[in-house]
Amino acid sequence: xxxxxxxxxxxxxxxxxxxxxxxxxxxxxxxxxxxxxxxxxxxxxxxxxxxxxxxxxxxxxxxxxxxxxxxxxxxxxxxxxxxxxxxxxxxxxxxxxxxxxxxxxxxxxxxxxxxxxxxxxxxxxxxxxxxxxxxxxxxxxxxxxxxxxxxxxxxxxxxxxxxxxxxxxxxxxxxxxxxxxxxxxxxxxxxxxxxxxxxxxxxxxxxxxxxxxxxxxxxxxxxxxxxxxxxxxxxxxxxxxxxxxxxxxxxxxxxxxxxxxxxxxxxxxxxxxxxxxxxxxxxxxxxxxxxxxxxxxx
Amino acid sequence: xxxxxxxxxxxxxxxxxxxxxxxxxxxxxxxxxxxxxxxxxxxxxxxxxxxxxxxxxxxxxxxxxxxxxxxxxxxxxxxxxxxxxxxxxxxxxxxxxxxxxxxxxxxxxxxxxxxxxxxxxxxxxxxxxxxxxxxxxxxxxxxxxxxxxxxxxxxxxxxxxxxxxxxxxxxxxxxxxxxxxxxxxxxxxxxxxxxxxxxxxxxxxxxxxxxxxxxxxxxxxxxxxxxxxxxxxxxxxxxxxxxxxxxxxxxxxxxxxxxxxxxxxxxxxxxxxxxxxxxxxxxxxxxxxxxxxxxxxxxxxxxxxxxxxxxxxxxxx
Numbered sequence: 001x002x003x004x005x006x007x008x009x010x011x012x013x014x015x016x017x018x019x020x021x022x023x024x025x026x027x028x029x030x031x032x033x034x035x036x037x038x039x040x041x042x043x044x045x046x047x048x049x050x051x052x053x054x055x056x057x058x059x060x061x062x063x064x065x066x067x068x069x070x071x072x073x074x075x076x077x078x079x080x081x082x083x084x085x086x087x088x089x090x091x092x093x094x095x096x097x098x099x100x101x102x103x104x105x106x107x108x109x110x111x112x113x114x115x116x117x118x119x120x121x122x123x124x125x126x127x128x129x130x131x132x133x134x135x136x137x138x139x140x141x142x143x144x145x146x147x148x149x150x151x152x153x154x155x156x157x158x159x160x161x162x163x164x165x166x167x168x169x170x171x172x173x174x175x176x177x178x179x180x181x182x183x184x185x186x187x188x189x190x191x192x193x194x195x196x197x198x199x200x201x202x203x204x205x206x207x208x209x210x211x212x213x214x215x216x217x218x219x220x221x222x223x224x225x226x227x228x229x230x231x232x233x234x235x236x237x238x239x240x241x242x243x244x245x246x247x248x249x250x251x252x253x254x255x256x257x258x259x260x261x262x263x264x265x266x267x268x269x270x271x272x273x274x275x276x277x278x279x280x281x282x283x284x285x286x287x288x289x290x291x292x293x294x295x296x297x298x
Numbered sequence: 299x300x301x302x303x304x305x306x307x308x309x310x311x312x313x314x315x316x317x318x319x320x321x322x323x324x325x326x327x328x329x330x331x332x333x334x335x336x337x338x339x340x341x342x343x344x345x346x347x348x349x350x351x352x353x354x355x356x357x358x359x360x361x362x363x364x365x366x367x368x369x370x371x372x373x374x375x376x377x378x379x380x381x382x383x384x385x386x387x388x389x390x391x392x393x394x395x396x397x398x399x400x401x402x403x404x405x406x407x408x409x410x411x412x413x414x415x416x417x418x419x420x421x422x423x424x425x426x427x428x429x430x431x432x433x434x435x436x437x438x439x440x441x442x443x444x445x446x447x448x449x450x451x452x453x454x455x456x457x458x459x460x461x462x463x464x465x466x467x468x469x470x471x472x473x474x475x476x477x478x479x480x481x482x483x484x485x486x487x488x489x490x491x492x493x494x495x496x497x498x499x500x501x502x503x504x505x506x507x508x509x510x511x512x513x514x515x516x517x518x519x520x521x522x523x524x525x526x527x528x529x530x531x532x533x534x535x536x537x538x539x540x541x542x543x544x545x546x547x548x549x550x551x552x553x554x555x556x557x558x559x560x561x562x563x564x565x566x567x568x569x570x571x572x573x574x575x576x577x578x579x580x581x582x583x584x585x586x587x588x589x590x591x592x593x594x595x596x597x598x599x600x601x602x603x604x605x606x607x608x609x610x611x612x613x614x615x
Contacts, residue, residue: 014330121533259386
């Protein structure tokens with residue numbers, strides 16, 4: 001048994017990190033939070049949360065198919081997540097930001113997602129194994145991370161973040177004002193495809209630990225919170241990463257001392273941050289305007 | 299949104315990238331030693347045994363007697379071992395085990411092997427029931443309902459104890475004999491009696507947990523295996539299977555209906571109701587020890603006695 005929480009924080013942490021599971025969970029949690037934070041920040045900015053969610057969901061049939069074919073689940077996560085990202089990116093019309101274009105691409109994404117879930121059920125049935133694997137694919141496991149897992153995760157994170165560092169500035173321009181960006185010679189369409197592929201790779205790698213459901217929480221919640229706090233791009237990107245890391249680490253510690261599932265603790269903390277940020281913004285706005293209840297166009 | 303903010307965002311990404319490297323390196327140096335752990339655990343010479351499920355844990359504890367300290371991870375009758383989400387306390391328990399017993403065969407594979415590999419321990423032995431029995435993922439994992447399998451696992455556990463603590467080898471041999479001959483006496487006797495009296499009796503069941511039991515007792519399981527497997531794994535059964543089972547119940551082709559009371563879907567409840575209407579005796583089994591405080595043999599004997607009386611009622615002898 002683990003000793004419970006005491007107010008002697010140093011002893012608590014010593015106890016917690018004497019368990020190899022928890023050390024690797026903190027290492028992986030850090031990399032996951034930074035990676036998902038940066039990718040998720042652009043996802044929220046580009047209003048592609050639905051695409052992100054669908055790509056995350058396709059990780060589930062991917063893993064199921066790989067296990068059925070006797071491959072490692074990792075192959076399935078990467079194959080299906082990047083594959084569905086490409087389908088969404090290539091079949092969506094134009095830049096995907098106009099009203100008609102957005103309606104078309106959201107329907108397309110919904111079709112991909114529905115089909116992916118059906119495929120997942122079929123592969124699990126073909127495999128004939130226990131549905132225990134379903135819960136692992138959907139909810140992940142932060143406690144079963146080995147040293148090799150952490151190294152692979154960091155390698156993927158470095159590659160994705162390097163690519164983001166190279167395209168980040170142009171991607172931001174293309175995300176905020178695609179028409180002007182295109183007029184200035186920014187390859188809006190290519191950037192959109194590349195970004196979705198990076199999103200797919202991130203989701204695939206992160207899903208191995210978080211499952212297909214928690215990955216979405218880590219992509220969207222810290223970024224959404226940061227964009228409520230500030231409209232300045234650089235600052236809100238920094239907040240996203242900081243919130244993501246804190247939420248993940250405190251969530252892991254809460255899961256450890258409270259003997260809770262990590263999916264619940266991390267998501268609850270992230271949700272609490274969003275609610276606090278939103279409430280603080282509303283209160284501030286009300287105080288400044290002196291007219292409660294007035295809507296502001298974001 | 300101003301243009302000057304744009305390069306800043308790029309710097310943030312680079313900063314984040316550097317942060318990953320730096321903090322991961324820092325964190326890698328952060329593995330701590332448990333406070334006061336040096337003075338712990340040296341006093342007693344008991345073998346620390348951890349079982350993923352309490353039916354194997356109960357057997358391991360009785361075989362180890364006073365030389366073993368046993369802990370089971372899944373002990374709550376309301377927990378479904380298929381979809382168990384392990385906690386940090388479980389990780390700690392497994393990290394400190396000298397012998398870890400897991401079922402395998404896909405039953406606990408979503409969490410138990412992960413906790414083992416994430417918490418390396420050179421002085422720990424892992425005993426996988428599926429490996430002992432030569433079964434793999436997709437085979438029937440509920441081997442604690444098979445008399446022959448239970449005896450093979452008893453042999454394997456005792457052999458591990460003797461390997462870990464050779465000085466007490468004869469103690470463990472005695473424990474094994476006592477367990478098999480006296481603790482399991484009533485269980486053995488019920489298995490023999492039911493087999494002798496009711497072998498070949500057609501029965502129906504809700505899920506594949508009953509199959510090893512039916513095989514062990516020589517009962518004739520009429521329910522399609524695809525249905526048993528679907529219910530056990532939590533997938534939707536086909537309507538053809540459901541229709542076939544309804545027919546078997548209505549035509550009284552089965553003498554007794556056995557269902558897992560811990561995994562009773564609406565389909566199963568409907569079958570139970572139909573069987574009761576048709577006057578077919580219904581009896582239950584459970585996934586794990588129920589009540590949780592029972593020993594393996596108390597639990598098995600209770601279930602076998604219920605099954606025996608249902609068979610007696612159905613066949614009239």
